Amino acid sequence: MSDKRREETSPVGIEVTGVTRTAFLVRGALGAGAIAGAGGALGFASQAFGQETTTTTGEESEELRQTGGPGAVGDLEILAFALGLERLEAEYYVRALEQVDLSDEVKDLAEDIADNEQQHIEKLLTVIDVLGGEPPAAPTFKFDFSSEAAFLDTAVALEETGVGAYNGAAPAIQEAFLLEAAGGIVQVEARHAAAVNLARGTSPTGPFSELLDAATVEKKIAPFIVG
Amino acid sequence: MSEQGFTRGRLLGAALGAGGAAAFLSACGGDDSPVDFDPDAKLGPAIFPPDEDLVEAFGPGDIGIANYALTLEYFEADMYAQLASSGILRGSEQSLIEDFATNEQDHVEVLIGAIKGAGGTPAERITGKFKFKDRDQALDLVLEVEELGAGAYLGQAPRIRSKEVLKLALSIHTVEGAHAASIATLLGRSIVPDGSISAPESAKTVLDSVTPLIES
Numbered sequence: 410m411s412d413k414r415r416e417e418t419s420p421v422g423i424e425v426t427g428v429t430r431t432a433f434l435v436r437g438a439l440g441a442g443a444i445a446g447a448g449g450a451l452g453f454a455s456q457a458f459g460q461e462t463t464t465t466t467g468e469e470s471e472e473l474r475q476t477g478g479p480g481a482v483g484d485l486e487i488l489a490f491a492l493g494l495e496r497l498e499a500e501y502y503v504r505a506l507e508q509v510d511l512s513d514e515v516k517d518l519a520e521d522i523a524d525n526e527q528q529h530i531e532k533l534l535t536v537i538d539v540l541g542g543e544p545p546a547a548p549t550f551k552f553d554f555s556s557e558a559a560f561l562d563t564a565v566a567l568e569e570t571g572v573g574a575y576n577g578a579a580p581a582i583q584e585a586f587l588l589e590a591a592g593g594i595v596q597v598e599a600r601h602a603a604a605v606n607l608a609r610g611t612s613p614t615g616p617f618s619e620l621l622d623a624a625t626v627e628k629k630i631a632p633f634i635v636g
Numbered sequence: 637m638s639e640q641g642f643t644r645g646r647l648l649g650a651a652l653g654a655g656g657a658a659a660f661l662s663a664c665g666g667d668d669s670p671v672d673f674d675p676d677a678k679l680g681p682a683i684f685p686p687d688e689d690l691v692e693a694f695g696p697g698d699i700g701i702a703n704y705a706l707t708l709e710y711f712e713a714d715m716y717a718q719l720a721s722s723g724i725l726r727g728s729e730q731s732l733i734e735d736f737a738t739n740e741q742d743h744v745e746v747l748i749g750a751i752k753g754a755g756g757t758p759a760e761r762i763t764g765k766f767k768f769k770d771r772d773q774a775l776d777l778v779l780e781v782e783e784l785g786a787g788a789y790l791g792q793a794p795r796i797r798s799k800e801v802l803k804l805a806l807s808i809h810t811v812e813g814a815h816a817a818s819i820a821t822l823l824g825r826s827i828v829p830d831g832s833i834s835a836p837e838s839a840k841t842v843l844d845s846v847t848p849l850i851e852s
Contacts, residue, residue: 521828528832576806585683585794592790592809593833599810600817600827600834607821612735614814616742617807 484583485542491591492533492544494574494626497633498567499526500550505564509554515561515608522564522601529594536587549635561609568602570629571595573621684794690839698801699756701792704839705805706747707759708785711846713740714763715781722768729771729822733778736815743808750804763851775823782816783829784845787837 502523505511511519537544554560575595582588603613621629686696694703716737719725725733748758768774789809796802813834817827828834 521826525828525832532833572810576803576810579793579806580799580802589684589790589794589836590833592793592806593830593835595806595810596786596790596813596834597828597832599813603814603817604821604827607818613732613818614739614811616739616811617746618810618814620803620807 483581484587485537485540487578487582487591488533488537488540488542488587489545490578491575491594492530492537493548494571494630495526495529495533496547497550497630498571499523499530501552501563501567501633502526504552505554505560509557509560511557511560515557518604518608519560519564522604525597525601529597532590532594536590550633551635552633558609561605564605565602565609565611566629567633568598568605569619570621570626571598572602573619574626576618577620577622577626683797686795687792687839689843690792693839693843694759698796698798699751699754701796701805702747702751702754702756702801703759704792705789705808706744706751707762708788708842708846709740709743709747709808710759710762711764711850712781712785713737713744715766715778716740718764718766719768719774719778722774724768724771724774729775732818732822736818739811739815743811746804746808750801764849765851766849772823775819779816779819779823779825781846782812782819784837784842786812786816787835788839788842790834791836791838791842793836 502519506516506519506523534544552563572595575591575598579588579591579595582591599614599618606613686700690704691700694700694707716733720730720734720737751758766774766777768777786809789805789812793802793805793809796805820827820829
């Protein structure tokens, strides 16, 4: 943490050969690749996860993007939303591993995926912190586990929603380093989706991934959120 | 210069003629998504500089990136087609490879439509020289190519200027990741070789790896 703080106070100008302060901070915090995420449009995080933020309409956020405004503002909200999705996914696998009688193969897969999602959470928290944001409180989730088949069905739904949410929000990301990092995460979500589909005996992918808008994502995850 | 013409209407209008276009439009939420193309639009205050190796091989701008992607899709489509007709695989593995062949051909068609719609010239079709020997060796090779393909899209995404082209790239990128994970699953390998965050690949790494396998 001390290293990250040191980066944050580095005397970086607004732009140095195209590298913004945001980029510098993110890169410093996370090493070469960077990190981050995406989610819905602005305002979505507050609706979906009870975060106290000013909501912004999609049109306003688009205007902000086009004018090259302070990227960290919009990006922070996307990061907060991504954090909510990752928390939902991580907790889903953790609880399933406790509560569902899974076959060895599915159990191994669930453990690996849970580990990935936990790492996404930690990276997102780090980036939010470094960018001066305040992570939203973790929501309370509810899941119904009745069988391995039911577990796989919901896992597929969550992973595919995650892919669509990141892909849908990615074009709104201001900072190229965050876009790269979000891409690195969403590719992993797509890998999870493929693997759980195969475990379920269903097709791992269609020809094109969906790009989900915020309202669609919100609708898909609403059944899992208590408050 | 090379960015001109990547309007949503022209991009998707042209793509409509292609076989996989309906699926892509559906993936993007259909026709009512906002028309947000602006030839001067940039991703934000920091867009990555061009990948010079890509520019040298395929030209500048989004059309160069799209032609790079198209060339990789030609290669992958041919790889799957050759493997599917080799008789090496059986049952569900054969079905999977046939599905993936169709996915890659859909990517080819949509990319050609996008490039033409933007006033560009699609790269010429290439074929691969794959020597498939047995199941494990064949899937090993496919996995290597898919990992490169997924990394290639990730490497270029922060360099794309047009949001419409970016959406198309994102929509394909995660399919390549799904392909890689699927093949890895068949082979009993890790589905996330880079760990929890996948790594981008430079055009140099990708082209150096793929070029020896291209039929000249």
